[in-house]
Amino acid sequence: MTVFRGSVLHFLDDPGETDDPTAWELFEDGALVVDDEGKVVFAGHAWAVPSRLRTGAVTVDHQGYLIVPGFVDTHVHVSEADIIASYGEQLLQWLQRYAFPAEARFGDPAYARAMCAFALERMLAAGTTTASVHTSLHPGSVDAFFEQAQQRNLRMLGGKVLMDRESTTPDYLRDDSVQAAETQTRELIDRWHGRGRLGYSISPRLALTCTEDMLTMVARLHRERPDVWIQTHAAENPQEIAQVREIYGGRSYIDVYDRFGLLTDKSLFAHCVHIDDADRARMAATGSSIAFCPDSNMFLGSGLFDIEAAWRQGVTVGLGSDIAGGTSYSQLYQLNHAYKVAQLRGGRLSAYRGFYLATLGGARALRLDEHIGSFRPGKEADFTVLDFTATPVLAHRTEAADTFTERLFALMVLGDEQAVAATYVLGRPAYERSRTRCGHRP
Ligand SMILES: [Zn+2]
Structure with a gap:
């Protein structure tokens, strides 16, 4: 079992024209828990991780970063x-x-x-x-x-x-x-x-x-x-x-x-x-x-x-x-x-509809949403870790933002691959910004 700490955002549905907040879950001090098969077992507030999942689990710290589905x-x-x-x-x-x-x-x-x-x-x-x-x-x-x-x-x-x-x-x-x-x-x-x-x-x-x-x-x-x-x-x-x-x-x-x-x-x-x-x-x-x-x-x-x-x-x-x-x-x-x-x-x-489009929306378009696209328990734990301070311009804008929604929109407009700190496939690291892995997999 691995507990990934960080802000966690994923979508349960299309937020629609009105940005319906029941369409997504955001846990700013969040945790994503992945089992040894690479499936999601929990996504929620860090304090709410059940103790049976914490016992013996490895913790990976991405606090300050945003974890979203791949x-x-x-x-x-x-x-x-x-x-x-x-x-x-x-x-x-x-x-x-x-x-x-x-x-x-x-x-x-x-x-x-x-x-x-x-x-x-x-x-x-x-x-x-x-x-x-x-x-x-x-x-x-x-x-x-x-x-x-x-x-x-x-x-x-x-x-x-x-x-x-x-x-x-x-x-x-x-x-x-x-x-x-x-x-x-x-x-x-x-x-x-x-x-x-x-x-x-x-x-x-x-x-x-x-x-x-x-x-x-x-x-x-x-x-x-x-x-x-x-x-x-x-x-x-x-x-x-x-x-x-x-x-x-x-x-x-x-x-x-x-x-x-x-x-x-x-x-x-x-x-x-x-x-x-x-x-x-x-x-x-x-x-x-x-x-x-x-x-x-x-x-x-x-x-x-x-x-x-x-x-x-x-x-x-x-x-x-x-x-x-x-x-x-x-x-x-x-x-x-x-x-x-x-x-x-x-x-x-909107930023919410945009992130829906790039994650669960895409999974739905490919009829793969039973496997990927969100962090509902049982889904395959493919995810990426985004950095709000990846570039000086993005960091400056993030600093000036009052709300998470503003920060998310700035990330959507100013971010690119530089904003990706790490990418995980079935809960295992597939890319880390500091040292790119080439070919080798554990
Ligand atoms: Zn084409």
């Missing part, structure tokens, strides 16, 4: 670490010029392994303990990713990218056939899905780079295996949307996926910047989730996602870095951008 990155490409901060293009040109060549290099298993290790270490350093990951076209990229995730004992989702439309994909990065892609995907599901903490996501890149036959195959495979996930991109960029309309017709981009049967309660759609009420209603009715990637949407000039409309219509939303359309692995950095996107749309994102 961040959930609902959309990230591990194959794109090399092209983060690549200049001057919007989505379709960006894919051709930067993303596709970078992903082609993932055909080399040693390179893929090194890149997956790099991306996972950067996530842990940013406080992220779970992600929904696109690897690359190559089946070996999934092996590389899951091997690295398993070594670190992480709860991760991922899958091989599917892309077979000749007019929109380069010769050097295209599935040979739908049948071959299906065979590879089935083999990967058999090999990895449900192994330890890993889950498989069938990953058609986007409607534009897939044929009708590929989308049909994805739907058929998912009907057969409803326990696996589906992840893809939707309605990100106006030029992309116009091309999708040319190819598929139909009422909207979401409608295309709907027609092929891809809107399910295990489906995750990245971006959804340009969708309407009818799209949101269908997504809510089918239990489909959205990965909101504010930094990427600004960096690639895609547009401003309407998170309030999505929430109002009952669509589950998570937060995503979308590396490398996005420029930071830090979910705090993403929250800073999410706040600004909300402002530009005439709305707001």
Whole structure:
């Protein structure tokens, strides 16, 4: 048994537009107690830790720091670490010029392994303990990713990218056939899905780079295996949307996926910047989730996602870095951008709703909230320890703040990976700011 002392904040539900205080628990002089299996047994006031849990327990002191559930990155490409901060293009040109060549290099298993290790270490350093990951076209990229995730004992989702439309994909990065892609995907599901903490996501890149036959195959495979996930991109960029309309017709981009049967309660759609009420209603009715990637949407000039409309219509939303359309692995950095996107749309994102979004909200979007996302007893103890004094500017603002709410908002806007003092996976240290661990796990 281990008792982690510090301020503890976690969410039981979405605080909603009114910041309903019953949606979260905050224990400023708090304790999180984790058993030897890495499960939460208690989260509450330090004085309230039952004596049976104290007896023989190890205490880890994070007093003065904020302990929150590990961040959930609902959309990230591990194959794109090399092209983060690549200049001057919007989505379709960006894919051709930067993303596709970078992903082609993932055909080399040693390179893929090194890149997956790099991306996972950067996530842990940013406080992220779970992600929904696109690897690359190559089946070996999934092996590389899951091997690295398993070594670190992480709860991760991922899958091989599917892309077979000749007019929109380069010769050097295209599935040979739908049948071959299906065979590879089935083999990967058999090999990895449900192994330890890993889950498989069938990953058609986007409607534009897939044929009708590929989308049909994805739907058929998912009907057969409803326990696996589906992840893809939707309605990100106006030029992309116009091309999708040319190819598929139909009422909207979401409608295309709907027609092929891809809107399910295990489906995750990245971006959804340009969708309407009818799209949101269908997504809510089918239990489909959205990965909101504010930094990427600004960096690639895609547009401003309407998170309030999505929430109002009952669509589950998570937060995503979308590396490398996005420029930071830090979910705090993403929250800073999410706040600004909300402002530009005439709305707001409170600190409480922001931290909900990056933790339990993300877990819900990935349908993993029975395992992670909060500190309810029995949950897996993945958590991160945040430092209100990580930088001089943040420390100064924290000092000047009158309330915890002000401090939390300052952390959300001014914090990034520098604010992460430590990250724990199943109650064991996976990252410490002072000395980064590389590869070795106890
Ligand atoms: Zn993406």
